[in-house]
Amino acid sequence: MDHNTRIAEAIIELQSQDRPKYAETARRYNIDKSTLWRRFKGKTASNHDANSYSRQKLTSAQEEILIGHVNKLTDRGIPPTPQMLKNIAEEIAGTELGVNWVSRFRKRHHDRLSSLHFQNFFNLLREKIEKYNISPSNVYNFDEKGFQIGLSRSTNQDGNREFITLIAAICADYSYLPPALIYKGESKDFQDTWLEDFDHSSEVAFFATHI
Numbered sequence: 001m002d003h004n005t006r007i008a009e010a011i012i013e014l015q016s017q018d019r020p021k022y023a024e025t026a027r028r029y030n031i032d033k034s035t036l037w038r039r040f041k042g043k044t045a046s047n048h049d050a051n052s053y054s055r056q057k058l059t060s061a062q063e064e065i066l067i068g069h070v071n072k073l074t075d076r077g078i079p080p081t082p083q084m085l086k087n088i089a090e091e092i093a094g095t096e097l098g099v100n101w102v103s104r105f106r107k108r109h110h111d112r113l114s115s116l117h118f119q120n121f122f123n124l125l126r127e128k129i130e131k132y133n134i135s136p137s138n139v140y141n142f143d144e145k146g147f148q149i150g151l152s153r154s155t156n157q158d159g160n161r162e163f164i165t166l167i168a169a170i171c172a173d174y175s176y177l178p179p180a181l182i183y184k185g186e187s188k189d190f191q192d193t194w195l196e197d198f199d200h201s202s203e204v205a206f207f208a209t210h211i
Contacts, residue, residue, distance in 0.1 A: 005065060006031055007039055008091035012069050014040050015084065016076055039091065062092050063105070067112055136172035143168060 010029040014020045020040065026033040058066065066089055073080050080088065082102045089105070090097055106113055129139065146165045165182040 003031070004094045005062075005092055007036065008065075008069070008088055010036055011040050011091055012073060012088060016073065016078060057097070057101075058089060058093050058105075063109070066092055066105075067109060070113060137175055139172035140169045140177070141172075142170075142177075 006029040010025050010031060013025050013028075014022070014036075017025075022033050022037050022040075026036045029036075066085075069088055070080055070085065073084075085105070086097060086102050089101065128134065144165055144167045146163060148163050163184055167180040167182065169177040171177070
């Protein structure tokens with residue numbers, strides 16, 4: 001493994017750490033700690049000779065290394081952004097790449113990179129469902145929506161409308177949980193008007209907040 005590839009792998013490892021451990025990572029990849037720090041912070045470019053590398057794109061072997069790095073990061077739950085991908089590729093290549101390089105790279109390898117993080121998520125989900133025998137009724141998708149009471153699209157907002165948040169959860173078997181409503185109010189300030197339109201026998205939760 002050449003020097004630039006070691007630096008690229010070290011940078012990938014630093015990006016996956018909660019707090020970068022420069023000294024420890026530099027020792028693991030047999031590179032200078034200060035060099036690693038400068039490269040990670042983007043302070044310096046590669047030391048490759050400009051005449052031989054200034055126009056060089058990644059070779060097939062280097063692109064295979066990059067694909068492996070992308071997959072490794074994705075497996076850890078941190079699929080690289082386009083800028084991260086470009087930074088890693090430049091470390092491997094030892095030179096700057098064009099503004100369109102990332103899009104061309106992704107197009108060339110769309111069958112190996114496209115939606116990797118989504119596929120890995122569903123693979124992990126299926127694995128856990130099978131491992132723990134989770135029924136569809138216990139698999140939920142939930143979301144929240146905030147809106148102002150009595151405000152339509154055709155009316156102007158006066159800033160005095162009451163704002164509430166609805167939280168809804170739907171199960172994989174198409175059943176659903178009773179919705180939860182979050183009202184704006186001071187602590188322990190519970191208003192009777194919050195209960196007017198609800199069936200008291202159903203499972204409905206109300207929250208008072210400091211919003």
